Every structure is written in C-alpha cells, then in structure tokens.
Amino acid sequence: MSLRPLIRSALVLTLVTAALPAAATRFEVQAGRSNSNGHSANTAFVEAVFAPQPLGQTRFTWSPDVSLGWIDGRHVATDNSRYTTRDSVALLAAGARFHLGGTGDWYQPLFLSEQLAVTNRATHALSSHYQFVSTLGWQAKHFSVAIRHISNGGLHRPNTGETMALVGFAFDI
Incomplete structure (x- = not known):
C-alpha cells in the first residue's frame, strides 16, 4: 500500500490550513467506528475548525472546517465485486461547521457540518x-x-456510504 496519496493529502491540508486565519483555530483528533452494510471498521480524523463568522443577521455562525481522515478496510467473505471493502481509504474534506445561538445558549455546542471530500481510492x-x-x-x-x-450522494453506484460514531479530543491554538 502506497503512502503517497496520504502524504499528498496531508500536504494539501497543511497548505489550506496555512491560508486560513489562525486566530481561534480549534484542532480535533477524532476516532471511532464506521459501519457500512453491517460491517464495521476503525476510523480516525484530524480536523481544523477556524474562527466562527456570523451568517448575515441571523443567530447562526459558520466556521471553515477542514478534515483529514482514514477509514480502515474490511475483509468480507462475499467481497468479490469490482468495488471491494478490503482497501483502507484516506480522505481530505473541506466545508463549513454551523452553530445556532450565542455562547451562553445551552444548544450552541450542537453543530452541523457539511463538507466535500476527495478520496485516494x-x-x-x-x-x-x-x-x-x-x-x-x-x-x-x-x-x-x-x-x-x-x-457520494448517488452520483455513482454502488453507493452504500460510511456511517460512523466519533469521539474527539480538542485543543485551541
């Protein structure tokens, strides 16, 4: 297995991160389990969330959000199609994290994040x-x-996707 795509993705993440304002940058290291078609695998992410910006005159804020992730492969006995689950996948994603409310509101720590990602395979x-x-x-x-x-939102078949539960440790710089 080649590390070249992962190194390339890390370099792109570093360049994107350097281009964004460093003030109030939150870094998260996340780990968990991903499930696809009833088969689970380990997964890990490193995420950078930048300073929140107001979304117009609303109570919403948004923050640039960049992630570098890894999803382990799975060995499934019936895995004999063109697309298998054996290979691990590295991905680089960028988008926005959204919050509602001010810092004192009980629901403000809840967030929704939407990103676009590229994968190495x-x-x-x-x-x-x-x-x-x-x-x-x-x-x-x-x-x-x-x-x-x-x-992939149904752009290409098969489209089973990965659904994961993550726990993260965060620190600000």
Whole structure:
C-alpha cells in the first residue's frame, strides 16, 4: 500500500490550513467506528475548525472546517465485486461547521457540518473519488462527539456510504 496519496493529502491540508486565519483555530483528533452494510471498521480524523463568522443577521455562525481522515478496510467473505471493502481509504474534506445561538445558549455546542471530500481510492462504500460529508455533533471546550455520514450522494453506484460514531479530543491554538 502506497503512502503517497496520504502524504499528498496531508500536504494539501497543511497548505489550506496555512491560508486560513489562525486566530481561534480549534484542532480535533477524532476516532471511532464506521459501519457500512453491517460491517464495521476503525476510523480516525484530524480536523481544523477556524474562527466562527456570523451568517448575515441571523443567530447562526459558520466556521471553515477542514478534515483529514482514514477509514480502515474490511475483509468480507462475499467481497468479490469490482468495488471491494478490503482497501483502507484516506480522505481530505473541506466545508463549513454551523452553530445556532450565542455562547451562553445551552444548544450552541450542537453543530452541523457539511463538507466535500476527495478520496485516494474507490471502495464498495465510497465508490467514487468525490464524496459528501455530513456531521451532526456536540462540542465542549476539549471534547466532541459526532455522528458522520460519508457518501457520494448517488452520483455513482454502488453507493452504500460510511456511517460512523466519533469521539474527539480538542485543543485551541
């Protein structure tokens, strides 16, 4: 297995991160289990969430959100199609994290994140190199929990996607 795509993705993430304002940058290291078609695998992400910006005159804020992720492969006995689940997948995603309310509101730590991602290979679950990433979560000062779904949105078949539960440790720089 070649590390070249992962190194290339890390370099792109570094360049994108350097181009964004560093003020109030939140870094999260997340790990969990992903499920696709009843088969689970380990997964890990490193995510950078930048300073929140107001969304017009609303009570919503948005933050640029960049992720570098890894989903382990699975060995499934019936895995004999063109797209298998054996290969691990690295992905690079960028988008926005949305919050509602001010810092004192009880619901403000809840967030919704939408991202577009590129992957280093196609699998049965992620059958194209371009994916949509949707995350619903809760964040505290140094902790986060989230449910994340990654799928190509039906642009290419098969389209089973990956659904994962993540727990993260966070720190600000």
